[in-house]
Amino acid sequence: LAKTTQPISMDSYEGQEVNITCSHNNIATNDYITWYQQFPSQGPRFIIQGYKTKVTNEVASLFIPADRKSSTLSLPRVSLSDTAVYYCLVSSPSSGGSNYKLTFGKGTLLTVNP
Amino acid sequence: ETGVTQSPTHLIKTRGQQVTLRCSSQSGHNTVSWYQQALGQGPQFIFQYYREEENGRGNFPPRFSGLQFPNYSSELNVNALELDDSALYLCASSLGSGVSYEQYFGPGTRLTVT
Secondary structure (H helix, E strand, O other), X not given: OOOOXXXXXXXXXXXXXXXEEEEOOOOOOOOEEEEEEEOOOOOOEEEEEEOOEEEEXXXXXXXXXXXXXXXXXXXXXXXXXXXXXXXXXXEOOOOOOOOOOOOOOOOEEEEEEO | OOOOEEEOOEEEEOOOOOEEEEEEOOOOOOEEEEEXXXXXXXXXXXXXXXXXXXXXXXXXXOOEEEXXXXXXXXXXXXXXXXXXXXXXXXXXXXXXXXXXXXXXXXXXEEEEEO
16 A cells, blocks of 8 residues: 655645645555545545546545656635645555555644634 | 434443444445544544455454444444554445445544543
């Protein structure tokens, strides 16, 4: 499994765009990149997933360069309610059998200030 | 549509005891994964069940065991509890096994071992 490295914490202000970068130098050819958000005392919530280039949904964008050794989660115009821990995951698709694994790192605590 | 539910919400046990945690998956989901989250850490994958069979396991000892029932609900059993087992236990369901499927997390069960 590819190891991921993210900043431990980030600070931002309401209305700003926030970019959180995750490095995953050992990513394998078939690995997916997924981001989750977690508020205190709640389970993580899926934000976005991608394999290459750019993926966008209603809440975020995910940028993945050609070498796929890093990825950047972009949150447009953050609000106070976006204060949470954000996790970057790199995982291999299950090929059947008992080899499914999904590893969360320590995540990035994003604090949005007024 | 009912989301993922877990019971109980909180639990206090004594070292050496056994505990059973329960999870009801989201409607239509056939896969359940269990995670342990210690304070200040990311969730750690325990195991996954797909159509009542264990489909993957993290680095947890055999005293952590599970079941998935025909209705796709699941149980996590922990024997011979240790102080380090104190954590938030999260259950997540998905439409299928494999990391390309979005996981829907429940609110968790807070286990305290004294």
